[in-house]
Amino acid sequence: MRLITCSNSAPAYPAPTDTVLRTGAAGGLVPHLLALLRDGGDWLFPVRGRDEPRWPDRIGPVRLRPVPVDETDRRAHYETISVELLLWLFHYLHDTVAEPAFDARLGRAWAAYRRVNAAVADRVPAAADPDALVLVNDYHLMLVPGMLSGRPRVVYAHQVPWCEPDYFGLLPAAVRREILGSLLACHSVVFHSTRWADAFVRCCERYLPGVTRTGETIEHPGGRTRVVAVPLPVDAAAVRALTTADRTGAWRTELDRMADGRRALVRVDRLDLWKNHLRGFAAYDELLRRRPGLADDVWLLAVVARPRHRTPRHLAYESACRAAVARLNETWRRPKGPDPVTLLDATDPADTRHRAIAALSTADVVLINPTYDGFNLVAKEAALASETSRILLSRTAGAHDYLAPLVTSLDPCDVDATATAMQAALDRPVALPDPPSARRLRTAIGADTSADWLAAVLGTPRTGTAGRDVHPTN
Template identity: 50%
Template sequence: MRLIVCSNSAPRWQDCAGLLPRSPGGLVPLLATLLGEHGGDWVCTMPVNGPSRSSGGDGSLRATRRPCGGTPSVALDDGSVQATWPPGGGTPSVALSDGSVQATWPPGGGTPVGAPGDGSVEGPSAMPGDSPGQATLLPGDGTPSGAPGDGSVEGPSAVPGDSPVEVIRLPGDVTLHRLLLPRDVVDRHYETVGVRLLLWLFHYLLDTSRQPDGRLAEAWSGYEAVNRAYADRVATLMTGSPDEFVLVNDHHLFLVPEMLARRGGRRGRIAFFQGLPWCEPDYFGVLPAYIRDRILASLLCADVVGFHCTRWARAFLGCCARYLPGCAVDDGGVTYDGRRTRVTVAPFPLDVAAVERLRDEPATAEWRGRLDREGRGRRMIVRADRIDLWKNLPRGFAAYRSLLEREPGLAGEWWFCAVATPPGRPTERTLALQRECEGMVADLNERFGAPGRPAVSLIYPDLATTRHCVVAALSGADVTVVNPTFDGMNLVAKEALFLGERARLLLSVNAGAYEQLAGHVTPVHPFDVEATASAMLDAMAADDVPAGRAAVRRSLREQDANSWLNRMMGAES
């Protein structure tokens, strides 16, 4: 089998070790695991102003890499750029006819010229490396001229269709293809359509009094352009082999299956996986018809479409039946325009080995000590979320406030530990949400806390040890709250069941994980604050170990990345 995967998010990697991270789960770690085992190609990009991106004073983009070997040489050939670094790191050189200089690329494109003083080159999600890989910059769909290299190399912005592609070869027969796209196009694709339209649509968060608005048509052209750039790159990688499996992921790339299908002549399979929820037909109908119908028709150009749970799959089938005349829908899939698309349920697995590794690392022990000191011997209610609109943090804090108003003495016996990660690309709504959460925590502590003994703590771990903090908190929890309004999956719920020896898990019925875990959790209706408070109080009063915890942990251990891939490929039902 040969894998070609596509995602909007770029992975991190370490050149001696290959793809990173081995975190407990999610799309990027899952794809990293699969490619690490099977090899293949990964086509990806990241918003140009993402958290790992920086620029030089002249507006040029840089990438910094600390490799552990290789002869310093950068060849400039046919517009391509290849680099390696000396042992132990240092500054890369550029081999020119008149001697070595450092190189960068001007914001508008063109030939590499003298670089900032450190000669660094930086790309999104780049991780320091320890041995040479290969990095080649290709203008458009040119042929890689490939030379040993080890740094992330960024090139000039260009219009999609002539987009530079950064090719990075890693150990294990893994090749990354990072599309380097213009900022304005990426903003229209990612921010306007990806976040403000589709992300909010599938979580039932659109302000339908204003959205969609008149700016959507222009933004949609950027969405099409980025999808076309992905399809163009994937098409150059496809060989027509029957054992080829192309896996396209998430709402950023809805049009890629259609654009690949137009090329014809393929023999391998194309799959699409939707990590978000899928909304019901009435709400999906908020989209303009030209977008709504095209998304559906494009997905039906794939051989298989996968979801985290049956509920989202049925909603998708309902949308096909409602909006695509002539399609035939049954429980197993859709027949449309002369072809059959299988629809399957394939929930992401928890990487148990990664969880156990994190649990035993020194950074987790350090966080466990810090949390113990903060808790002052009290029992713990824990939640761990990114500050996203659908994670429903305010109602969780409101439920605890209601509980303390009934029984204020519980604040001396219990501590609510909320581990939070700020959103990577915040909108005005998520920034307002963060301020609201911080205000609610301050009010709870003023009313129910004591000096040196907060009733609630909102903890923002440093980036390097965020996962360690989460694992430490979930391991020590007595009650865990996972109450999203709607969520495609929510792997924190699986982590909580695996790590929590005694903790009761309160899980929203609108989380995709609920279908798989329903027999082992306390269900909560995420919009009902008082019912959540009552469920919280009942869980706090329970002293016994939850029934079936050993069985669910065994079940979680049996699931892995390959079993997920087999479900997508149809090898498992």
């Protein structure tokens, strides 16, 4: 089966001598697409017009199809619509006192978003190969499926949460219909969690006429669309290789030095607005207020990376995080003692994954407390990197539905309860074995592949057991 994938993300910029595609990301979508394209296919992604000629026609079995777009359109498509409207919408981040406001400026930006989507759709190879599968990825390209009318095999994969109908209603009626109508042109729409899939279906039922649901199928005036929840796999082989890599070992040695004999409470994430660092820091502060002696025994390590697009809100959030860490260290640092909290920045992007896996593999407790998350692959990586660390995970992360047997559940806004969960995890004996359901899940995580994911999306499951959302919770 020929695969044609469309994404806003791209492989690492190729060197002239490259014979295989490389990832420039620490994890997530790009490595997943690289795995899917291992046997060949086409990869479409928007680029600045002046960059297109510098991309080779293909690397290995993959044909690269960079899509040149006007720089003004590119910024409006990505920054104004994809990030500041849609990404914040799906994560419930709009301050509805003032935003969004669909005025002339936002109207022009929406037109640019439509033009970029049309440019990508126009580059999809002609229907000379009608059996090819077109995989469209994420909120940057939600109008592409509707522009590929007549292609029988189009799948849209949504990598972030989907919001409930009332919040989706912040968008104007015409925009709502354009997005939903486009996605229902797909053969399948896939999410990481049943909660996001159900929210999408409820939006379709609320805002489009003639929509009914039967199991995984939505029937609508244009036909039928499957809506499924299939968690994104983690590259278990890559995680295992990273765990034993020399650079990871060097980081582990450095982290052991910084820990200075203390147990490690670790978080690994970008400084995104929904990752909820501030409440995590507040919970640690509350824990130390209850048990001040833990300041000498438990080190909070926050391994962070900066988002690709840093809005003024991101800059203010980063500043608030740094101020919170400074206050904690000022309050709880013992004379001549080490800092109780460390905010460890990414310095070398090529080193990001080594540093992250080193932190996860040495953690006694891993804190993952986003307010909302489409999935959160760090939770899966934590399960593979160490079989003894305890994982604290928000109920509102998409990964929670799947990883429930392995984790302690958090309500992300409940600081007191998060502090209690931290304390219980730290007090749990290290030698206490996982229950059988958790052991089976660790095995499934290690066996799952991107090929299993695609088979489950298409309704042709393979042998992998982690290919569906098998532990739905509310």
